[in-house]
Amino acid sequence: MCSVTVNNVAESVSAPASTRPISVLLIDDDETWSRTQRRLLERSHERLSVSTATSFKAARSALAATEPDCIVCDYQLGDGTGVELLAEVRATEPELPFILVTGEGDETVASDAIGERVTDYVRKLDLGQQPTGLVRRIETAVEADRSRRALAREQRQKEALLETVTVSATRSELGGNICEQLVDSGYACAWIAVLDDDRGVVPLATAGDTDYLEAAITPGTRPVECAEPTFRSLDETGPVVHSLATLEGTETESADWEQVAVDHGFSVVVAIPISHNGVYFGVLTVYSRTPQIDNRERALLTEYAETVGYAFQTTAWKRTLLSSATGTVEFALSGGCHPLLELAAVLPDESTLRAATVIPRNDHEVLYVTTVEGVTEATLSEGVDTTETIVSVDYYRTDDAIQCGLVVESPAPETRLVDAGVSLSQTVVDDRHARISAVLSGESTVNACVDVLSELYGEGSVKTLWTADESTTSRMEPIDDLTDRQRQVLELAVEAGYFERPRHNNTGELADALDISRATFTQHLRAAQRKLFAAKIHR
Incomplete structure (x- = not known):
């Protein structure tokens, strides 16, 4: 079963939260202990960046200048206490990780710290017995705080997103x-x-x-x-x-x-x-x-x-x-899901096939009136000879870009889309994708079109892309009085340069492309011209 080819997504460059740097403010009036503990922390884990303060006043100044990810503070600071500093921090930062360190266990200090919502409480004696214990406590506290902040930020963003969608009109x-x-x-x-x-x-x-x-x-x-x-x-x-x-x-x-x-x-x-x-x-x-x-x-x-x-x-x-505007949708097919993909695959990488007109030739064949860019006539002919999906090719002009008629066996996705009620704009085919642009009418829907193509090529065979934000019109203004065959004949004549001077193709060549007689082609063409001229005169 063919399907749309989607290239592999670039490998994620995101790093897990556990590798993000952590800034720590270490506060203790014992300069020797602060200096020793700082070296121990930074050597224990490369993600830790530690700055120090050796007094209550210095800690205030440090916190005014920067916001660390975690505060590690001794209880005794000389000109204040760690609990007093904790109370000041909690007034502005209710959740900032704050680890209180004391020289000896004291139930009163512990109770006061808990009352001020301390994050963690540890004795210096315990740190001496387990040198890396403080690192683990810091990491645990910071990761919990970051997760909480991320969840809160995500919730705020989602609420703002909903509000934005609600109030936006266009x-x-x-x-x-x-x-x-x-x-x-x-x-x-x-x-x-x-x-x-x-x-x-x-x-x-x-x-x-x-x-x-x-x-x-x-x-x-x-x-x-x-x-x-x-x-x-x-x-x-x-x-x-x-x-x-x-x-x-x-x-x-x-x-x-x-x-x-x-x-x-x-x-x-x-x-x-x-x-x-x-x-x-x-x-x-x-x-x-x-x-x-x-x-x-x-x-x-x-x-x-x-x-x-x-x-x-x-x-x-x-x-x-609610308006007369129409929507242009692009259906992208690959993996052999379009009859021209096999040809595009054997042509040079820079070549592109653009089919502006797709006409059922008979019950078994479909004609693509195609402009081919980035390739010579000889290379195109050689490519057609190597493919099984192309029945024949007729060249209309080869001066600038090649204009030709490519006949393929039915079914073709474009004819199925027309049956679903859309108006075709063009089909563009390169070596990877066939992209069919179609104008939706008020009676056609994207889902119905996807169902039609999925029935033809299998589930997952199509991706759709809304390509026009403003109202669009089809390439040729529709005339209600034209029959399907008259419209097909007229479109082929325009695409093949029949009305240009010098004329690029005669009616016999174009009739052969549609597998009808020259007289029938001429009859339909003249009838279509009369209706178009009549419609223009009556405006």
Whole structure:
């Protein structure tokens, strides 16, 4: 069974919480003990960074200048006590890990410390017998505090996310609010990228250090043309995590965007597809100056993207149902799920096939009127000869890009989509994917189209991407009076250059492409022209 090919996601660069540095403020009026304990702590574990204070006043000054991850404080400080300092700390930092150290066990001191919500309580005698015991106590207290803070931050962000979705009226407004919220939570830059009608990447919303985007991102660039994580995620329809830490301060060869990112102080880039029910709308990308993105943070970003995808699909369907606008959806197939993929696979990597017209030739064959770029006529003919899916090829013009008619055996996915009620825009095929762009009518749905393609090629054979935010119209204005055959004849004549001067093909050649007689072709073509002219006159 064929299916969409999704490249492997970059290996996660996030580090587990247990490797993050821990800053400790060690407070004791005994300078010798402080100095000895500091060396012992830092030698016991490389992640500990210890600073010291030797009085109550000095501890106050140190806490005013910086916020440590943990405080280790002796009870006797000369100009105050550890419990008094604990009370002051708890007034502003109710959960900051605070470990009280005493020379001897004292139930009164212990009771007072517990009353002020001390994190831990230890005797110096016990530390002397177990030199590494304090390290374990510090690590345990800090990891518990970090987990609690992460959960609280996550809850706040989720509540803010829900509020943002509720109050935002349009996609642009929602995207802007989401990006602002992510920047406010600590990311240096955030943006949402979508595709325009030509599959070029354009920003829907940005926030934070947008100078990077202006320097590194060229709007309109197609996903396959750039390796920046946003583009990779759009191309692969999967998450991408990219670390820039190895490039900082080195002469390692890097892409232009990587150097710009490093110059802006970014350490990690995370790009998450925005999707819902198999419909891909774009990518949410964040840039962090923190060198680590852990699994919890990635999961939260994924939830953001999924929520945005749900909101985007909701607004898309609202727009479709409540107005005359239509939605353009792209269906991506690979792994042999399209009759032109076999041909694309044997052509040069830079070649592309664009089929603007797909016409049932008879009950057994389908004609793709195709423009082929990046290949010569000889190479194309050789490729056709090596494939089993292409029945024949007719060349209409070969001056700039090759225009030809490729005949394949039925069934074809495009004809099934037309039966499902969509209007085809074009099919673009390279060596990896066939991407079918279709305009949804008020009666057609993405799920119905996916079901049709899944029935033809198997479950999991299609990915869908919403490619146009604004209302779009089909390539040729529909005329209700045209029959299907008249429309097919007219479209083929336009695509094959029949109306150009000098004329590229005659009616006999085009009739052969549709497997009908020349007289029948001419009859349908003239009938279609008369109806078009009549419709234009009556406007």
